[in-house]
Amino acid sequence: MSSLQGWQVDVLDVAQKCVYCGYCSLCPTYKELKWEVNHPRGILDQIKLYYSEEIKDKLRNDVSKQLFESVFLCTACRACEDICIVDLPLLKVWEQIRQEAFKRGRWNPKLLSLYNRVKDFFNIFGLPTEERVSWAALSGMNMSRRTQKKAPLAYFVGCQASYSGKMGSIAESVVKILRKAKLNFTILGTEERCCGSPIFLAGGFSVGKTFAKHNLDQFKKLGVKKVVTACAGCYRAFKIVYPRVLGEEWDIEVVHISELANELFEEKKLKVINPIKEKITFKDPCELVRHCGLSDAPREVIKNIPNVRYEELPSNREESLCCGGGGLLKLNDEELVGQVNSHLISEIQYSEANIVVNGCPTCLDTIQQGIKQREMDVEVIDIAELVSRMVEGKK
Amino acid sequence: MTLKNKVRTKFVRHLGKGFRDDETTIRIYSRDLADLPPITRLFYNNTADAVVLPSTTEEVKKLYELATENKVPVTPRSGGTAGFGGCVTYKRGIIVDVKGLESELLIEPFDQSVLVSPATVISELQRKLNLQGFSLCSYPSSFHSATIGGWIAHGGYGVGSAKYGGALDQILALDVVLPTGEIKKITEKEDLELFVGSNGTLGLITRIQLKIKFDIPLKQFGCTFDSPLQLAKGLKEISEIDPYSIWFFNPKHVEEINQSFGYSLPERYVIIVSKEISYEEEENEFNLSFNQTVRNAGGQILDRRYIINIWNIRFKTFAMLKEYKDYLTNEIILPIETSSKYLQKLSSKIDGQIHLEGEMIGKTHYSLLMFLYFEEKLGPFKKLRVNLDLYKNVLKGIKVKGYPYTTGLWFSGYYQAIFGKERYKKYKEFKKIVDPKGISNPGKVIPPRFKLFPVISLKTALKLASRFML
Ligand SMILES: Cc1cc2nc3c(=O)[nH]c(=O)nc-3n(C[C@H](O)[C@H](O)[C@H](O)COP(=O)(O)OP(=O)(O)OC[C@H]3O[C@@H](n4cnc5c(N)ncnc54)[C@H](O)[C@@H]3O)c2cc1C
Numbered sequence: 001m002s003s004l005q006g007w008q009v010d011v012l013d014v015a016q017k018c019v020y021c022g023y024c025s026l027c028p029t030y031k032e033l034k035w036e037v038n039h040p041r042g043i044l045d046q047i048k049l050y051y052s053e054e055i056k057d058k059l060r061n062d063v064s065k066q067l068f069e070s071v072f073l074c075t076a077c078r079a080c081e082d083i084c085i086v087d088l089p090l091l092k093v094w095e096q097i098r099q100e101a102f103k104r105g106r107w108n109p110k111l112l113s114l115y116n117r118v119k120d121f122f123n124i125f126g127l128p129t130e131e132r133v134s135w136a137a138l139s140g141m142n143m144s145r146r147t148q149k150k151a152p153l154a155y156f157v158g159c160q161a162s163y164s165g166k167m168g169s170i171a172e173s174v175v176k177i178l179r180k181a182k183l184n185f186t187i188l189g190t191e192e193r194c195c196g197s198p199i200f201l202a203g204g205f206s207v208g209k210t211f212a213k214h215n216l217d218q219f220k221k222l223g224v225k226k227v228v229t230a231c232a233g234c235y236r237a238f239k240i241v242y243p244r245v246l247g248e249e250w251d252i253e254v255v256h257i258s259e260l261a262n263e264l265f266e267e268k269k270l271k272v273i274n275p276i277k278e279k280i281t282f283k284d285p286c287e288l289v290r291h292c293g294l295s296d297a298p299r300e301v302i303k304n305i306p307n308v309r310y311e312e313l314p315s316n317r318e319e320s321l322c323c324g325g326g327g328l329l330k331l332n333d334e335e336l337v338g339q340v341n342s343h344l345i346s347e348i349q350y351s352e353a354n355i356v357v358n359g360c361p362t363c364l365d366t367i368q369q370g371i372k373q374r375e376m377d378v379e380v381i382d383i384a385e386l387v388s389r390m391v392e393g394k395k
Numbered sequence: 396m397t398l399k400n401k402v403r404t405k406f407v408r409h410l411g412k413g414f415r416d417d418e419t420t421i422r423i424y425s426r427d428l429a430d431l432p433p434i435t436r437l438f439y440n441n442t443a444d445a446v447v448l449p450s451t452t453e454e455v456k457k458l459y460e461l462a463t464e465n466k467v468p469v470t471p472r473s474g475g476t477a478g479f480g481g482c483v484t485y486k487r488g489i490i491v492d493v494k495g496l497e498s499e500l501l502i503e504p505f506d507q508s509v510l511v512s513p514a515t516v517i518s519e520l521q522r523k524l525n526l527q528g529f530s531l532c533s534y535p536s537s538f539h540s541a542t543i544g545g546w547i548a549h550g551g552y553g554v555g556s557a558k559y560g561g562a563l564d565q566i567l568a569l570d571v572v573l574p575t576g577e578i579k580k581i582t583e584k585e586d587l588e589l590f591v592g593s594n595g596t597l598g599l600i601t602r603i604q605l606k607i608k609f610d611i612p613l614k615q616f617g618c619t620f621d622s623p624l625q626l627a628k629g630l631k632e633i634s635e636i637d638p639y640s641i642w643f644f645n646p647k648h649v650e651e652i653n654q655s656f657g658y659s660l661p662e663r664y665v666i667i668v669s670k671e672i673s674y675e676e677e678e679n680e681f682n683l684s685f686n687q688t689v690r691n692a693g694g695q696i697l698d699r700r701y702i703i704n705i706w707n708i709r710f711k712t713f714a715m716l717k718e719y720k721d722y723l724t725n726e727i728i729l730p731i732e733t734s735s736k737y738l739q740k741l742s743s744k745i746d747g748q749i750h751l752e753g754e755m756i757g758k759t760h761y762s763l764l765m766f767l768y769f770e771e772k773l774g775p776f777k778k779l780r781v782n783l784d785l786y787k788n789v790l791k792g793i794k795v796k797g798y799p800y801t802t803g804l805w806f807s808g809y810y811q812a813i814f815g816k817e818r819y820k821k822y823k824e825f826k827k828i829v830d831p832k833g834i835s836n837p838g839k840v841i842p843p844r845f846k847l848f849p850v851i852s853l854k855t856a857l858k859l860a861s862r863f864m865l
Contacts (some may be wrong), residue, residue: 016772019722020428020539021713022476035420036449036475040425049422058416083539086717167633191404310857314526 024080068101076327077286099203139172147189158231160361173388195237232287232360282352284320285360312361325366345370415446428478432775448495460576473545479803485838513544529586530610532559550592552756570602574830588610611671617697625736641755715785725785808842808854
């Protein structure tokens with residue numbers, strides 16, 4: 001299924017199969033906007049209108065405006081698809097409608113500029129490729145011997161951990177974990193390209209595929225059999241999108257850092273020397289739990305802390321709340337991100353946790369903003385950072 | 396009617412961004428669960444002039460004042476999951492999307508009650524109650540989409556109704572905005588009952604106080620019966636042993652459940668009983684009395700291994716539609732005593748293809764959902780014809796002392812059949828006082844004139860159509 005045809009669904013057919021039960025009303029952005037035109041079921045009704053042969057061009061134009069606006073207000077949290085009683089592939093539908101909007105020249109400028117940045121600079125920030133490994137220098141690590149070296153395991157850093165100062169010490173922490181466990185690993189360095197997630201999310205199949213191909217070629221060149229990442233977006237891309245766009249060519253095993261750390265604890269290759277005392281909670285990133293079904297590993301990892309003070313959020317695992325930051329919503333409606341996020345922040349507050357652990361840079365950034373706005377005394381860290389603290393001790 | 400510019404301006408001024416009248420929005424709001432074929436537009440005008448999204452009671456109040464002043468019909472809509480046309484316009488006018496109302500949720504643990512906005516989705520309310528160790532008493536199986544306000548206005552029943560009754564039995568108080576714009580708090584049972592099943596014809600419910608209960612774990616028990624007659628006996632006797640819910644299917648539906656969810660239930664009339672159970676002894680005790688009751692009624696006990704996790708499909712029965720291209724449904728309430736022959740006939744109807752799913756709504760009556768599944772997408776005429784056929788079957792149920800589930804649009808004119816003469820009289824008197832201009836959801840509850848031939852009512856037109864078009 002590496003062709004565009006294999007990737008696509010018949011959106012009209014999907015729309016017609018909707019039974020209108022309305023269960024998808026749990027969509028986090030619909031819950032804020034409240035108009036039926038933003039309800040996933042209402043978007044499917046717009047698709048029926050948009051592709052209907054019976055409507056006049058004026059109405060089609062009117063519908064397209066609303067439809068394209070609505071699909072870009074999706075956080076890609078996948079709650080609609082998860083709850084869909086008749087198993088409609090809704091995420092693919094939203095992606096294809098985004099693609100349709102692109103074809104019609106209806107992307108908003110910010111989105112278009114992200115698309116171009118990724119296309120031209122191979123990262124979401126539009127920063128120079130040479131900067132990709134500057135996180136190592138900043139954290140006082142020498143990665144030159146690890147970069148582009150032949151090894152069975154690769155750490156795929158991802159754009160956010162590579163470039164964004166907001167991501168704290170995610171990359172550094174992963175490297176510390178891998179070193180502590182004495183694993184033979186490599187990083188792609190300046191040859192790492194964005195996983196393509198933002199492009200696929202925006203509906204760009206062909207461009208996204210070139211990114212997938214490039215990263216695969218790099219892994220092959222270095223003899224990589226297994227990839228570890230601490231980014232939920234990259235993880236989803238490798239787990240779900242790459243096999244679809246590259247077909248059988250993509251034969252690399254992919255693990256999230258929480259899965260790898262869990263294995264390493266089980267094999268006693270990692271040991272807790274710093275029993276963290278603070279109360280911890282874990283926010284399941286949508287891309288891990290709903291897209292990829294990963295929710296046990298991070299919890300197992302946290303359980304290794306002796307006498308751990310752990311509290312689940314009221315909505316957890318498959319039911320976890322979306323932070324609002326996904327699906328490129330930040331580029332479309334920043335205010336809406338805040339509204340969606342506020343419910344998650346309330347749950348964090350309710351849990352009375354001192355540390356919110358997470359497994360997705362986008363969530364991390366969004367939650368941090370929400371926590372700051374409410375002036376809460378809560379630390380937000382990545383699961384890799386937690387593990388690094390557990391095994392190394394906090395500096 | 397189409398809003399005159401001057402009137403439109405008044406609404407726009409009042410609601411600002413909460414007012415929309417672009418064609419897309421209006422079209423998207425032109426249906427509820429039942430997506431009827433375009434030919435039915437001969438009966439009614441399902442596209443509104445505008446949709447509004449007020450967020451406060453004050454905004455709703457002003458909205459109704461403007462509507463009454465300018466004689467603009469107002470139709471409330473919440474989850475849009477009822478299939479009786481209640482939230483679809485009959486005469487255009489304005490749709491009020493209740494979902495816009497600010498959320499509110501206050502649990503009173505000592506009173507065992509909750510104060511809640513009508514726009515709250517049932518599953519959300521239940522989740523918040525569960526977090527505090529409480530639960531709704533009964534609720535619809537459209538758990539993840541129906542709102543508490545819509546359920547009350549539509550006069551629903553559901554899971555737990557065998558023990559706790561329907562919407563009416565849960566309400567302690569309602570805040571309503573009457574069509575005149577007056578805001579009223581209603582607490583007396585005889586006033587409250589006017590709003591249950593009123594389908595938005597008496598104004599808009601803006602706040603609800605509900606009874607709640609402790610969240611006691613539920614355990615399931617199952618049995619089967621060979622015939623509708625035996626089923627009726629079983630339902631009657633099981634009702635006496637105080638279960639939380641009694642849920643049942645006809646053999647055709649059992650076959651579908653087996654296929655869709657991987658069960659191997661015997662293809663007979665199956666009853667699944669749910670009981671609130673806190674202790675093991677309670678479970679053993681109930682098990683004993685359940686077994687005895689079923690045997691006395693001539694039924695067979697289902698080994699509990701057959702029904703493991705069956706409660707998980709409680710809110711998922713629509714999942715069976717996955718394998719089909721189209722479906723049609725209707726619903727009726729029937730008394731156990733007089734309906735077994737009707738049930739027998741219905742089961743053999745339409746070449747035995749009809750799926751029946753029932754739920755006891757008290758000790759004497761059950762609601763019966765009829766489904767037809769189709770392997771092809773129905774054309775408009777076939778869809779209309781089969782819909783009318785289902786409609787006719789509901790009318791036949793009235794002959795055995797049953798009544799339509801609610802009025803909405805399609806069963807407007809059956810209020811008396813549902814709630815009795817006395818209540819209808821009270822309803823009409825109340826309606827006259829609070830809605831002098833008839834703006835509050837016209838066409839619902841009281842049958843409107845048939846659009847094409849205004850001498851007859853919609854009720855008569857539908858009755859004739861279901862008799863002669865088949
Ligand atoms: C999968 C599925 C299962 C279902 N199971 C059940 C069940 O077990 N029991 C049951 O009773 N029904 C059931 N239904 C039907 C339907 O979901 C319920 O009747 C539901 O309670 C309607 O709520 P709603 O919010 O969707 O209301 P809507 O469909 O939006 O409105 C229903 C009626 O109430 C009026 N209304 C809505 N809100 C207000 C308000 N605030 N003030 C005044 N009037 C208002 C509307 O005008 C309309 O007439 C089911 C439907 C589905 C799809």
